[in-house]
Amino acid sequence: MKIIVAIKQVPERDAQVRIAADGKWIEEADLQYALNESDAYALEEALQLREKSAAPDGEVIVISAGPERVGQTIREALAKGADRAIHVACDDLGSRDALGVARLLAAAIRPENPDLVLTGLQSEDFGLGQTGVILAELLGLPHASLILHVEAVAASGAQNQIPAQLKVKRELEEGWFQTIELPTPAVLTIQSGGNKLRYATLMGIKRAKTKEVRKLAAADISADSTPVVVMDRLTLPQKQKSTQMLGGTPKEAAAALVEKLKFEVRVL
Amino acid sequence: MSGVLVVVEQRAGRIGRISWEAVAAAQHLGAQLSLPVCASVVGDQVEPQAAEVAARGIQTVVRVEHPLLAQYTADGFTIALQQFVHDQQPQYVVFPHTYQVRDYAPALAARLGQVLVSDVVAIGDGPVFTRQLLQGRLSGSYRHAGTGPCFISVQAGAFRAGEPDKSAAEITVFSPTIEPAQIRTRPSEPFRGSAQTVDLGSAPLIVSVGRGIKDAANIPIVQELATALGAELAASRPICDNGWLPMERQVGSSGQTVSPKLYLAVGISGAIQHLVGMKGSQCVVAINKDPDAPIFEVADYGIVGDLFEVVPALSAALKAAKG
Numbered sequence: 001m002k003i004i005v006a007i008k009q010v011p012e013r014d015a016q017v018r019i020a021a022d023g024k025w026i027e028e029a030d031l032q033y034a035l036n037e038s039d040a041y042a043l044e045e046a047l048q049l050r051e052k053s054a055a056p057d058g059e060v061i062v063i064s065a066g067p068e069r070v071g072q073t074i075r076e077a078l079a080k081g082a083d084r085a086i087h088v089a090c091d092d093l094g095s096r097d098a099l100g101v102a103r104l105l106a107a108a109i110r111p112e113n114p115d116l117v118l119t120g121l122q123s124e125d126f127g128l129g130q131t132g133v134i135l136a137e138l139l140g141l142p143h144a145s146l147i148l149h150v151e152a153v154a155a156s157g158a159q160n161q162i163p164a165q166l167k168v169k170r171e172l173e174e175g176w177f178q179t180i181e182l183p184t185p186a187v188l189t190i191q192s193g194g195n196k197l198r199y200a201t202l203m204g205i206k207r208a209k210t211k212e213v214r215k216l217a218a219a220d221i222s223a224d225s226t227p228v229v230v231m232d233r234l235t236l237p238q239k240q241k242s243t244q245m246l247g248g249t250p251k252e253a254a255a256a257l258v259e260k261l262k263f264e265v266r267v268l
Numbered sequence: 269m270s271g272v273l274v275v276v277e278q279r280a281g282r283i284g285r286i287s288w289e290a291v292a293a294a295q296h297l298g299a300q301l302s303l304p305v306c307a308s309v310v311g312d313q314v315e316p317q318a319a320e321v322a323a324r325g326i327q328t329v330v331r332v333e334h335p336l337l338a339q340y341t342a343d344g345f346t347i348a349l350q351q352f353v354h355d356q357q358p359q360y361v362v363f364p365h366t367y368q369v370r371d372y373a374p375a376l377a378a379r380l381g382q383v384l385v386s387d388v389v390a391i392g393d394g395p396v397f398t399r400q401l402l403q404g405r406l407s408g409s410y411r412h413a414g415t416g417p418c419f420i421s422v423q424a425g426a427f428r429a430g431e432p433d434k435s436a437a438e439i440t441v442f443s444p445t446i447e448p449a450q451i452r453t454r455p456s457e458p459f460r461g462s463a464q465t466v467d468l469g470s471a472p473l474i475v476s477v478g479r480g481i482k483d484a485a486n487i488p489i490v491q492e493l494a495t496a497l498g499a500e501l502a503a504s505r506p507i508c509d510n511g512w513l514p515m516e517r518q519v520g521s522s523g524q525t526v527s528p529k530l531y532l533a534v535g536i537s538g539a540i541q542h543l544v545g546m547k548g549s550q551c552v553v554a555i556n557k558d559p560d561a562p563i564f565e566v567a568d569y570g571i572v573g574d575l576f577e578v579v580p581a582l583s584a585a586l587k588a589a590k591g
Contacts, residue, residue, distance in 0.1 A: 017405055097383045125402055128386055130374035137375040142452035145371045171522055172458055173367050179456040193509030228414035229383040237407045243570045253571045254581035258589050260569055265551045267530045
């Protein structure tokens, strides 16, 4: 099975964020970056599918769009076990909307004819949660979203018109789940928590250096980049409540809070 | 029609609160732009649900019905709503931001050359749509720049659902054309993950722990606090993903929704997926080392500090206070 995993490099979770002078994004100068969390689970699912498969020709290809720095996240994915990578070099990712980004990825994915395309459910920076679903639409493939577990099954055929090749576990709201069967090729967006994530081994890191990373310039992909939806301005969120901050040493703050819980909230 | 269309979600015949909030958002948008509001309910036979929607001060309600829509599939809903939107020509299409909508609305919008503005928390003049970025640390103002319908989905709790009134909108039926072969996925009936033995929904006091706890070995620190307070222990998603606490203790959009008298959030940054599960709490206390963590935006009391110092001090103070 040939699996493509679309991954995104995002600011590290604990990074201090400051709105940039143009008000449209954050200061990137001192920012640390990491692999988007649900994309890490998508990669893990792909690696496990390859390992579980009896066929020797399984391949996991990671694809990522973004500027030069994205190369580092790609190398990390290769170190964890992806076989090769495609880097869609693009300096204006943030000014493209979800459809614009999906068009870039779809153009790069199409010639590969994968059996399966995985993405994380949602990015931690823009949080649009749409790239995978739009990719499916652009590639003309069936999809399922919020997937925790993927199983490749033999095509059953006969009694039904859909020859199912994948059986996936989809998360619903409030602790409910659902199984979905669908044919390949397909697109799945992966929810975090379905697997235990692996770390890159020293050997993996060493091997990653020799693996192929093919670069495609976004400018060379004839995809419409005119956004339909535009973000004009970033601001700090408005406070919904007036918060009483309790200062002092940990002991003083704890004592102050106990007072509040006793006399104002009245729960003690 | 040229107006605002709201797509109400029904699951097993039930319309959830978030759909009524989406109706309220559509009415807000309609009032702002002086546009009529039309609601639709999608399914096989949705007459009772359509009647329910019709009593919410809406101009028209349309039952989008087809036997192949009895069970939700992304293919079925995308095809049906594409035809319906093409027929109605609305300027705005409003959805509740549910898992179902996240599964098909981006594809529906893309099929029409549009982009869904997802997870909207406020609608301002323009209209300008506000949504959160970077896990709730920042707010972004978005506007629709294209021609054709503008698609938005609204986050749970962002708009106040109205009450049913005496009005009764006109109800019509739209029958899309769908072929069985166009439905490429085969969904099962929903099932519960595991037996729910913890009912956080009825717990009056909750201590909830997030990523700040760093390691499974540190969980006893918050367990001790919960015991000292007489509270149930809950967690944000990453803690359950890591298996540090069972999934049934998860609060948030994928876990339980809670509204206790006291919600004490320890090391939880406050991503929107978590906030929607707990912002109905009467009193929220947040302990976090990051003064900019979004959890403080919904907190009544806050302590900025190292939870590994603050939590043991708090447990000790509680024990002393309780004698």
